[in-house]
Amino acid sequence: MFRFNPNRKAVEKGFLFTIGLLTVVAVLPLFYILYTVTLKGLPVILKRGTIFFTGTFSEGGIGPAIAGTFLLTFLSSLIGVPLALMVGMYSYENPRSVLGRWTKALLEIMMEFPTILVGIFVMAVLVIPMGTYSAMAGAFALVIILLPYVAVYTHEAMRGIPFTYKEAGYALGLTRIKVLFRILAPMAKRGVLTGVLIGIAKAAGETAPLLFTAGGLYESYPTSITKPVGTIPLLIYQLIQSPSPQDHATAWGASLVLMVIFIAVFIPLRMSLKEVKL
Amino acid sequence: MNFAIETVDLNVYYGKNHVIKDVNLQIPEKGIFALMGPSGCGKSTMLRTFNRILELKEDTRVEGEVRLFGKNVYSPEVDPIEVRRQVGMVFQYPNPFPHMTIYENVAIGLKLNGLVKSKEDLDERVEWALKKAALWDEVKDRLNDYPRNLSGGQKQRLVIARALAMKPKILLMDEPTANIDPVGTAKIEELLLELKEDYTIVLVTHLPAQAARASDYVGFLYLGELIEAGPTRKVFESPEHELTEKYITGALG
Amino acid sequence: MEVMRKLDVFDIVSFPVILVIFLLFAGMLFVFFKNALPALEHFGIDLYIKNIWQAASVPQKEVYGIAAALWGSFYTSLIAILISLPISAAFSVFIVDYAPRGLKNTLAILSDVMAGLPTIIYGIWGAFILVPFLRHWVMEPLYRYFSFIPFIHYPPVGGYSYFSAGVLLAIMITPFVSAIIREAYQMIPFTYREAAYAVGATKFEATRILLGYIKPAMVSGIILGFGRAVGETIAVSLVIGNTFNLTYKLFAPGYTISSLIANQFGNAFLYTYMTSTLFAAGLALFAIGLTVNIIGIHMLRRWEKNVQV
Numbered sequence: 001m002f003r004f005n006p007n008r009k010a011v012e013k014g015f016l017f018t019i020g021l022l023t024v025v026a027v028l029p030l031f032y033i034l035y036t037v038t039l040k041g042l043p044v045i046l047k048r049g050t051i052f053f054t055g056t057f058s059e060g061g062i063g064p065a066i067a068g069t070f071l072l073t074f075l076s077s078l079i080g081v082p083l084a085l086m087v088g089m090y091s092y093e094n095p096r097s098v099l100g101r102w103t104k105a106l107l108e109i110m111m112e113f114p115t116i117l118v119g120i121f122v123m124a125v126l127v128i129p130m131g132t133y134s135a136m137a138g139a140f141a142l143v144i145i146l147l148p149y150v151a152v153y154t155h156e157a158m159r160g161i162p163f164t165y166k167e168a169g170y171a172l173g174l175t176r177i178k179v180l181f182r183i184l185a186p187m188a189k190r191g192v193l194t195g196v197l198i199g200i201a202k203a204a205g206e207t208a209p210l211l212f213t214a215g216g217l218y219e220s221y222p223t224s225i226t227k228p229v230g231t232i233p234l235l236i237y238q239l240i241q242s243p244s245p246q247d248h249a250t251a252w253g254a255s256l257v258l259m260v261i262f263i264a265v266f267i268p269l270r271m272s273l274k275e276v277k278l
Numbered sequence: 279m280n281f282a283i284e285t286v287d288l289n290v291y292y293g294k295n296h297v298i299k300d301v302n303l304q305i306p307e308k309g310i311f312a313l314m315g316p317s318g319c320g321k322s323t324m325l326r327t328f329n330r331i332l333e334l335k336e337d338t339r340v341e342g343e344v345r346l347f348g349k350n351v352y353s354p355e356v357d358p359i360e361v362r363r364q365v366g367m368v369f370q371y372p373n374p375f376p377h378m379t380i381y382e383n384v385a386i387g388l389k390l391n392g393l394v395k396s397k398e399d400l401d402e403r404v405e406w407a408l409k410k411a412a413l414w415d416e417v418k419d420r421l422n423d424y425p426r427n428l429s430g431g432q433k434q435r436l437v438i439a440r441a442l443a444m445k446p447k448i449l450l451m452d453e454p455t456a457n458i459d460p461v462g463t464a465k466i467e468e469l470l471l472e473l474k475e476d477y478t479i480v481l482v483t484h485l486p487a488q489a490a491r492a493s494d495y496v497g498f499l500y501l502g503e504l505i506e507a508g509p510t511r512k513v514f515e516s517p518e519h520e521l522t523e524k525y526i527t528g529a530l531g
Numbered sequence: 532m533e534v535m536r537k538l539d540v541f542d543i544v545s546f547p548v549i550l551v552i553f554l555l556f557a558g559m560l561f562v563f564f565k566n567a568l569p570a571l572e573h574f575g576i577d578l579y580i581k582n583i584w585q586a587a588s589v590p591q592k593e594v595y596g597i598a599a600a601l602w603g604s605f606y607t608s609l610i611a612i613l614i615s616l617p618i619s620a621a622f623s624v625f626i627v628d629y630a631p632r633g634l635k636n637t638l639a640i641l642s643d644v645m646a647g648l649p650t651i652i653y654g655i656w657g658a659f660i661l662v663p664f665l666r667h668w669v670m671e672p673l674y675r676y677f678s679f680i681p682f683i684h685y686p687p688v689g690g691y692s693y694f695s696a697g698v699l700l701a702i703m704i705t706p707f708v709s710a711i712i713r714e715a716y717q718m719i720p721f722t723y724r725e726a727a728y729a730v731g732a733t734k735f736e737a738t739r740i741l742l743g744y745i746k747p748a749m750v751s752g753i754i755l756g757f758g759r760a761v762g763e764t765i766a767v768s769l770v771i772g773n774t775f776n777l778t779y780k781l782f783a784p785g786y787t788i789s790s791l792i793a794n795q796f797g798n799a800f801l802y803t804y805m806t807s808t809l810f811a812a813g814l815a816l817f818a819i820g821l822t823v824n825i826i827g828i829h830m831l832r833r834w835e836k837n838v839q840v
Binding site for chain 2: 025096162163164165166167168170172173174175178181183186187189
């Protein structure tokens with residue numbers, strides 16, 4: 001009655017093998033990338049020593065780019081995070097109104113939007129009128145990049161709080177602002193903080209929106225937000241296109257720095273969470 | 279006679295559902311008023327009109343009046359936030375804020391409403407509220423702990439302390455013992471008997487036995503209508519309405 | 532019938548912020564339209580359907596048609612999806628059905644690391660490692676033995692090509708597409724699994740049935756993955772070869788809209804119509820991105836709702 005079908009058995013084995021193989025194929029590139037970037041970047045950094053982190057470009061370092069990355073990330077979070085928290089709160093408070101639903105939809109669209117378009121938009125409205133690339137323009141572009149992440153995470157984190165705590169807050173005679181920001185937001189701080197960190201990580205790693213906004217500055221440290229500034233990703237992009245092997249070496253070193261920063265922020269964050277939206 | 283709470287032709291709608299129907303109820307000052315009825319009869323909804331917390335839920339509509347000490351809280355010039363400061367509330371699920379310490383939980387209403395002048399005043403008021411809620415002796419050595427290690431009954435008394443700290447005249451209690459073990463329940467009922475000397479307590483319950491044990495007055499709500507209300511002994515000994523009799527004898531869900 | 536609530540401080544503070552966000556979006560649309568207009572008026576529909584890029588110092592001699600870049604965006608994204616879909620599906624099935632607990636979590640984390648890794652890292656790795664690798668191990672052997680097949684009939688000289696861009700994009704979107712498929716696959720109610728095995732299906736057959744069940748989610752994964760691929764700029768511009776080349780031949784260098792913008796925008800101001808042309812290209816990308824994402828997100832939400840009920 002239970003007839004053994006060798007053909008079916010073979011298909012089954014082939015299926016399991018294929019699934020396993022494709023899984024390996026899916027994650028293999030990551031290891032290849034980690035391996036290559038370390039292999040090519042580490043000797044560069046070791047050879048040049050601390051000058052790589054602090055020196056200007058002609059000294060063989062990427063100091064100004066590191067400073068620029070921090071500057072732009074800082075500026076964009078300073079403006080973007082409060083705005084995003086407000087937007088996330090708004091869409092949490094108005095889940096059924098037309099404007100609330102549109103806000104949520106807009107945020108989701110912004111998350112998926114081609115980032116190069118943000119770059120040339122900011123170029124048109126800020127760089128051309130000002131007549132120069134600037135840290136300000138770069139930061140503005142990054143605000144648009146990080147805002148939807150922070151807002152969507154805030155919304156989701158707030159939505160996870162049981163309704164009874166909201167009632168308890170209002171029952172104490174508190175205003176909406178106080179219930180939202182002093183009671184509920186601290187309760188959801190893990191989720192909100194995750195969103196903030198992911199937004200910042202995204203902003204720090206972006207290249208395309210900075211191409212025509214930040215400009216680039218590698219021979220001296222940034223001093224003004226109305227002047228051009230460089231960042232690590234932007235520098236790498238420009239160096240890859242150079243024919244000089246020396247520049248390529250710097251690019252690999254810079255890539256390793258960027259990768260280490262990303263992994264140092266991202267892995268602990270991801271380990272403490274169930275799932276993330278990227 | 280002056281009533282603590284009085285409803286006049288109160289109607290509540292959830293969207294198109296008519297959940298409270300023409301209720302006229304008087305709750306006297308001081309003492310415990312039990313609002314009883316089977317699950318889903320509208321008791322919790324009605325309770326939430328007394329401090330206008332119902333409007334947190336979307337798509338609700340209230341018609342008629344709710345008067346606290348003679349003043350209609352639904353009249354247009356009334357700010358619901360002011361109403362809520364004078365009315366304390368305790369919930370079915372013991373919900374002290376999990377991210378605040380025991381001390382902060384009691385202090386939060388005072389602090390955020392700016393009702394105390396100094397740290398000493400605040401300490402004093404927190405101690406007073408915790409004593410009033412019969413919790414002080416159990417937590418005085420761990421005021422800076424988080425409430426997660428408290429028992430259900432202790433959590434609920436912490437919530438009572440949080441409400442009392444605001445010095446309300448009225449305490450609304452939405453099935454406060456529904457999620458508490460029998461020992462904790464007995465303690466809370468005992469506490470209510472003490473508190474009723476100073477406060478008007480509205481106790482929502484689906485257990486006729488609890489209403490009989492703990493209350494001075496009782497109202498029976500069935501499918502959104504107020505069937506009967508009056509002194510507890512009278513209602514339980516000689517109910518006027520057949521439905522009330524069925525309910526208190528357990529013949530009704 | 533909602534109760535009109537009185538405006539409170541929160542409304543007063545949050546409303547302007549919401550307004551700013553919407554104005555920003557409307558502003559973007561406006562800026563793209565306004566800046567694209569001169570080129571659209573000058574070249575008409577030819578701008579989108581012709582393949583020509585003739586920059587000149589005299590405006591009368593300037594002629595632009597971005598058909599090759601439009602095609603490139605579509606073609607590379609299509610290649611990426613075709614490669615990524617089976618990998619993503621298998622990866623999801625493996626994580627949900629076969630991986631032991633510890634490995635499950637590790638694989639999910641690795642996948643998220645891949646999704647979040649700065650794109651410039653993919654770019655440098657793609658340009659210096661992946662392209663030579665593909666040229667040596669895939670493109671050259673295929674060209675040597677199978678060049679009679681039209682798709683392959685192009686000498687892989689530099690290796691920078693539609694194919695390389697497609698492969699790199701496939702690697703980049705796989706964590707994203709697989710996250711959508713995985714979530715849907717996990718959400719399948721247990722009774723369906725039981726039912727599949729109860730009728731005597733093998734693992735292979737059961738998986739096929741279950742994947743059929745989440746087809747709408749897979750389709751939205753494909754659409755959203757496609758959207759990501761179309762929008763990706765930096766990595767693609769480093770491996771595609773940046774050449775106007777309207778062809779289906781896999782190993783030929785090409786352009787995509789985003790790589791065209793990245794590559795040409797910097798010096799476009801030297802010419803009369805080039806900036807405007809690039810904004811028109813951006814407008815097309817805007818339209819594609821918007822359509823694709825709205826459809827994809829909408830489908831995903833609808834599917835999630837259906838499953839939850």
